[in-house]
Amino acid sequence: MLAVKCFVTYINSIMSRIGKKPIDLPANVTVTVDSGNLVTVKGPKGTLSRKVDVDITVRQEASQLLVERPTEQKRHKALHGLYRALLNNMVVGVSNGYKQSLEIVGVGYKATVANNVLELSLGYSHGLFLALPDEVKASAVTEKGKNPVVTLEGIDKELVGQIAAKIKSLRKVEPYKGKGIRNLGQAIRRKAGKTAAKK
Numbered sequence: 236m237l238a239v240k241c242f243v244t245y246i247n248s249i250m251s252r253i254g255k256k257p258i259d260l261p262a263n264v265t266v267t268v269d270s271g272n273l274v275t276v277k278g279p280k281g282t283l284s285r286k287v288d289v290d291i292t293v294r295q296e297a298s299q300l301l302v303e304r305p306t307e308q309k310r311h312k313a314l315h316g317l318y319r320a321l322l323n324n325m326v327v328g329v330s331n332g333y334k335q336s337l338e339i340v341g342v343g344y345k346a347t348v349a350n351n352v353l354e355l356s357l358g359y360s361h362g363l364f365l366a367l368p369d370e371v372k373a374s375a376v377t378e379k380g381k382n383p384v385v386t387l388e389g390i391d392k393e394l395v396g397q398i399a400a401k402i403k404s405l406r407k408v409e410p411y412k413g414k415g416i417r418n419l420g421q422a423i424r425r426k427a428g429k430t431a432a433k434k
Contacts, residue, residue, distance in 0.1 A: 254315030258300040278329025281390045328390035336419035339383040346375040346383040357406040
């Protein structure tokens, strides 16, 4: 119980430190906060909006965005760091965007994209089709002698990550041969088979 309390205190202190850090705004990014605490961030890549808890104050000072909490309560400390991180992700998203690449490993595994619909051949008796939201753009590249790579791009970090997680769940990486869908460059811990164990 003591260990759990210490861990919670540690997490709250981290979130508190994160919350205090100002968010630097690029010159081409604008932020507006309405009376309902709806924060809208506009940039060259697009526009994102998020409702912020009424206890948290968001204000702009020169070229920085400041997130402030009313008290030192645990809840306010946690929300402070959470919303600061989410707003920072929004600023980065509308200015630079997010990209995530997935590698498809397996004999005969294929990936193609047409009209923002991802078609996957993953060793099942049928192909899999995944319709992607308009906010996320996908591309598939298959170079000779290499595994197919699917790249997702968008301004919403959460949405890009959610779509990537969904795709990876369609064929999870197995530890013996390493077949499946993984992040590009991800190292997989391999297990020795039963034959290897007998030697």
